[in-house]
Amino acid sequence: MRALVAGLCLSSLLAAGLAAGLAAGCSDAAAGGDPLRREFRAAYPAQATPNGRTQRFEIVAAPTELPLVDGHRIRVWAYNGQVPGPTLRVRLGDTVRVQFTNRLPQPTTIHWHGVRLPNAMDGVPNLTQPPVPPGGSFVYEFTPKDAGTFWFHPHVRSSEQVERGLYGVLVVEDAAPAAFTQDVVWVVDDWLLDETGQIFPQFDTPHDLMHDGRWGNRVTVNGRLDTELHVRAGERIRLRLVNASNGRVYLPDFGALDVHIIAVDGLYAAHPIAAAGFELAPGNRIDLDVAFNDYTSARHEIIDRFYAPQPNRLASIVVDGVSDARVSFASPARAWVPAWRDGLRAPITHTFRLNSRRGGEHGIQWTIDDHAFAGHDHAAPPALTMKADRFVRLQFVNESFRLHPIHLHGMFFRLLARNGRSVDEPFFRDTVLMHSKETIDIGLVPLDVGDWMMHCHILEHAEAGMMTTLRVAAD
Ligand code: C2O
Ligand code: CU
Numbered sequence: 223m224r225a226l227v228a229g230l231c232l233s234s235l236l237a238a239g240l241a242a243g244l245a246a247g248c249s250d251a252a253a254g255g256d257p258l259r260r261e262f263r264a265a266y267p268a269q270a271t272p273n274g275r276t277q278r279f280e281i282v283a284a285p286t287e288l289p290l291v292d293g294h295r296i297r298v299w300a301y302n303g304q305v306p307g308p309t310l311r312v313r314l315g316d317t318v319r320v321q322f323t324n325r326l327p328q329p330t331t332i333h334w335h336g337v338r339l340p341n342a343m344d345g346v347p348n349l350t351q352p353p354v355p356p357g358g359s360f361v362y363e364f365t366p367k368d369a370g371t372f373w374f375h376p377h378v379r380s381s382e383q384v385e386r387g388l389y390g391v392l393v394v395e396d397a398a399p400a401a402f403t404q405d406v407v408w409v410v411d412d413w414l415l416d417e418t419g420q421i422f423p424q425f426d427t428p429h430d431l432m433h434d435g436r437w438g439n440r441v442t443v444n445g446r447l448d449t450e451l452h453v454r455a456g457e458r459i460r461l462r463l464v465n466a467s468n469g470r471v472y473l474p475d476f477g478a479l480d481v482h483i484i485a486v487d488g489l490y491a492a493h494p495i496a497a498a499g500f501e502l503a504p505g506n507r508i509d510l511d512v513a514f515n516d517y518t519s520a521r522h523e524i525i526d527r528f529y530a531p532q533p534n535r536l537a538s539i540v541v542d543g544v545s546d547a548r549v550s551f552a553s554p555a556r557a558w559v560p561a562w563r564d565g566l567r568a569p570i571t572h573t574f575r576l577n578s579r580r581g582g583e584h585g586i587q588w589t590i591d592d593h594a595f596a597g598h599d600h601a602a603p604p605a606l607t608m609k610a611d612r613f614v615r616l617q618f619v620n621e622s623f624r625l626h627p628i629h630l631h632g633m634f635f636r637l638l639a640r641n642g643r644s645v646d647e648p649f650f651r652d653t654v655l656m657h658s659k660e661t662i663d664i665g666l667v668p669l670d671v672g673d674w675m676m677h678c679h680i681l682e683h684a685e686a687g688m689m690t691t692l693r694v695a696a697d
Pocket of ligand 2 (some may be wrong): 588627678688
């Protein structure tokens, strides 16, 4: 038996690359004969590899007034007085230490969306920590296991707190970053402004709840209608898009630009993917490789076409002059992503049914398996317990006509099928958009023990019940 285990381990090391195999601690041995688990190999490491350096940040959440959208002063809630909040930039291996202070009139927390971290740092009120009261503080400390684009936002009354402006970006750079000439973050959000130009002060309205959440009447990139990025011909930039909207989905159209997706929801894809047609749902991130080889001078408008009758201008890229720094390097999109072609043959671990019904404090509830989540449910048993380090197939049936971007905390998954038809997405996700009446299947290998939230990232749907907990238990 010993020899057999060693043999498996060795073959996975050869196949997955020595460093990745070592980082995973040769956990193939534990997977026994499960070929889907074996195919996962060391797609991403089980453990962080701290480099000994700690990056300290201070974040204060407080009400303020800022010139936003078209420059008009808007009363918002902000991290460190900015909307979007600060972009925290660290290197893979760095430990992130955030001293957080709440100066809001409500309790809050910070959730680190997409970051695989210890459960106690996940920022879920009453489940992983007590909510931080007004005037209170909390220290978040963790070492990210993955390089990529992540974001952070409150997990208390998030349909109100995120909408008021509380969100920021966490960029974890590779230990040796590729030689992009610029690394740019674009946070996409929409705003529902009233006739005075202020944030419409009613949240979770019956209209928002019955539809796809709160969709605003202004669409901004980095808080402005007029965001413009200047580049020179010859540049090759990394553009990180984050959808921080409560409910709006974007379908970015880059026109004639040469744009490839290199990472989705933080993690690198197996290979670069043409960017056209990617639906950026609330919570989703895409990292783009944009090359400006063929243009000496031009202006490119980036347009959202998710709702075709009403396209939204997101931002412009202006190519101005020629760069002498001609860059050439291999795309960093070359991750090991299991194809899991046999994933649909695996037994379904659980089928979640998503629906709505009348009732509750908002008049409508959004349900998972006929249950609408309420705060006290944090103490209830989880909807599903999964064993760590085992392949799991989950199915979701959208019994409603509305959109549901389903998000899992603490783990990544691969989309296996839509409506029973297998799909080939060469990347992992932490959020996947489900359309009206659609059924999807996902495959995953949970690694981190703990209780993790699973919810719709249309924040009004989550607020009205479409949320639950998944437990990952040690084997
Ligand atoms: Cu951005 Cu619980 O999520
Ligand atoms: Cu939903």
